[in-house]
Amino acid sequence: MQLQYGLLGGGNGAFIGDVHRRGIAFTGLAGLCAGCFSRNMEQNLQTAKLWNIADESRVYADYRSMAETEALREDGIDFVVIATPNYLHYEMAKAFLEKGIHVCCDKPLALTVEEATELEQLAKEKKLCFGVTYSYGGYAMIRQARTMVETGEIGQIVHVAIEYPQDWLLLGLAEGKKMWRLDTSLGAISLATADIGTHLEYLITAATGLEVTEVLARFDYIPAEMQLETNSNILLKLSNGASGALWSSVVAIGHDSDVRIRIYGSKGSLEWFHGTPGLLKVCRFKEPAAYYAMNRPYNSEKSLEISHLPAGHPEGYFEAFANIYEGFCRDIIAHNNGLATGGLYYPTVSDGVRGVRFIHACVKSNANGNTWTAL
Numbered sequence: 001m002q003l004q005y006g007l008l009g010g011g012n013g014a015f016i017g018d019v020h021r022r023g024i025a026f027t028g029l030a031g032l033c034a035g036c037f038s039r040n041m042e043q044n045l046q047t048a049k050l051w052n053i054a055d056e057s058r059v060y061a062d063y064r065s066m067a068e069t070e071a072l073r074e075d076g077i078d079f080v081v082i083a084t085p086n087y088l089h090y091e092m093a094k095a096f097l098e099k100g101i102h103v104c105c106d107k108p109l110a111l112t113v114e115e116a117t118e119l120e121q122l123a124k125e126k127k128l129c130f131g132v133t134y135s136y137g138g139y140a141m142i143r144q145a146r147t148m149v150e151t152g153e154i155g156q157i158v159h160v161a162i163e164y165p166q167d168w169l170l171l172g173l174a175e176g177k178k179m180w181r182l183d184t185s186l187g188a189i190s191l192a193t194a195d196i197g198t199h200l201e202y203l204i205t206a207a208t209g210l211e212v213t214e215v216l217a218r219f220d221y222i223p224a225e226m227q228l229e230t231n232s233n234i235l236l237k238l239s240n241g242a243s244g245a246l247w248s249s250v251v252a253i254g255h256d257s258d259v260r261i262r263i264y265g266s267k268g269s270l271e272w273f274h275g276t277p278g279l280l281k282v283c284r285f286k287e288p289a290a291y292y293a294m295n296r297p298y299n300s301e302k303s304l305e306i307s308h309l310p311a312g313h314p315e316g317y318f319e320a321f322a323n324i325y326e327g328f329c330r331d332i333i334a335h336n337n338g339l340a341t342g343g344l345y346y347p348t349v350s351d352g353v354r355g356v357r358f359i360h361a362c363v364k365s366n367a368n369g370n371t372w373t374a375l
C-alpha cells in the first residue's frame with residue numbers, strides 16, 4: 001500500500017465508518033493501520049482485531065493521543081478518516097491538521113460556519129489535503145450528468161428538482177433508540193437539512209457545476225414534539241439564476257435512501273435515481289427518452305475513469321466512497337511527490353464549508369418566516 005490511514009468512529013456496530021473502510025480498500029491505495037473506533041478501549045481493541053490491525057499500540061483510547069503519537073512515528077498515518085457524530089468533526093479535524101496529517105471527514109463538516117472556515121484555512125496554511133465524503137457525488141452517472149450539462153447537451157439549465165426522503169427517524173422513535181442526531185445539547189440546530197439536505201446541496205453542484213446562492217426554507221416538525229425539523233422544503237436560487245426545489249425528509253414512510261435529482265434545461269432534461277445508480281435518463285426535446293448505462297463507451301471520460309466493472313454489473317455505495325477516496329489518495333500521493341494534483345475530482349473542504357453555510361442559511365430563513373437568505 002502506498003498510504004496508511006487511521007479511522008475515528010466505526011466501532012460499536014456504527015454505520016458509516018465501516019463503509020469508509022471498505023470504500024478505501026477498493027482503491028488499493030491505502031491500508032488501515034491505526035484507529036480510535038469508539039470511546040471504549042476494550043471495544044476498540046476488538047474492532048482492531050476484526051479489521052486486522054496487527055499493532056495494538058496503534059489502537060487508541062482517545063483521538064488526541066492518536067494524533068500526537070501518529071505524528072511522532074516515522075511510519076505514522078498519512079491521513080485520518082473522521083466518521084464520528086457531527087459535533088466531534090471540528091475538534092478532531094483540527095487536532096490532526098495541526099499535526100500535519102491529511103483529513104477526510106464525513107458531512108456536515110462542522111457545526112458552525114466559523115469552525116468550518118477555520119478548518120479550510122488551516123488545511124490551506126498547512127498545505128494538507130482535506131476531503132469531505134458527500135457520497136452521492138461519487139457515482140459515475142453523476143459525472144456523466146455533469147459532462148452533459150457542461151457540453152450544453154440539455155441547453156441552459158432552468159430548474160433543478162432534488163429530493164431525499166427517508167423514514168429512519170420514525171423507526172428509531174418506535175424502537176425507543178437514543179439518537180445523537182436529535183441532541184440539541186450537542187450543538188445540533190437542524191435535523192433533516194443537516195443530515196441529508198446537505199447531501200443534496202452538494203449533489204446539485206456535483207451534477208451541474210452550479211452552486212446554491214440563496215434559499216427560502218420551510219421546516220416541518222413531525223411528530224409535533226420534535227425540537228428539530230424532520231421535513232424540510234427549500235426553494236433555491238442557483239448561481240446561473242435558475243430556480244430549484246430541494247426536499248429532505250426523515251419521516252417519509254416507506255422511503256429508504258431515495259435520492260433523486262432532475263435537471264431541466266432549455267433543450268432537454270436529465271434524471272438520476274439512487275435506486276438505479278448505473279442509469280441516467282436523458283430526454284431531448286421531442287425525442288424518445290433514453291437511458292445511458294454506466295461504463296458504456298458513449299459516456300464521458302470523467303464518468304468512465306470512475307467506472308470499474310463491465311457495463312451491466314452493478315456498482316453502488318461502496319464504489320461511490322471508493323471513487324471519492326481514489327481522488328483524495330491520489331492527491332496525497334501527488335502532494336508527497338511535490339505535484340499539485342492527482343488529477344481526479346472529489347469533494348473538498350471548500351465544498352464542506354459551503355454545506356455548513358447552506359444549513360445555517362436554511363435555519364435562518366425558516367426562523368425569519370421563510371425569507372430568501374443568501375449563503
Ligand SMILES: NC(=O)c1ccc[n+]([C@@H]2O[C@H](COP(=O)([O-])OP(=O)(O)OC[C@H]3O[C@@H](n4cnc5c(N)ncnc54)[C@H](O)[C@@H]3O)[C@@H](O)[C@H]2O)c1
Nearest residue numbers: 009010011014015016036037038083084086106107133135
Ligand atoms: N456520507 C454519508 O453518506 C453518510 C451516511 C451516514 C452518516 N454519515 C455521517 O457520518 C457520521 C457518523 O454517522 P453514523 O451514522 O456512522 O453514526 P453512528 O452513531 O452509527 O457512529 C458513530 C461512531 O462514532 C464513535 N464515536 C463517538 N464518539 C467518539 C469519540 N470521541 N472517539 C472515537 N469514536 C467515537 C461511536 O462509537 C460510533 O462508532 C456523521 O457525521 C454522519 O452525518 C454520512
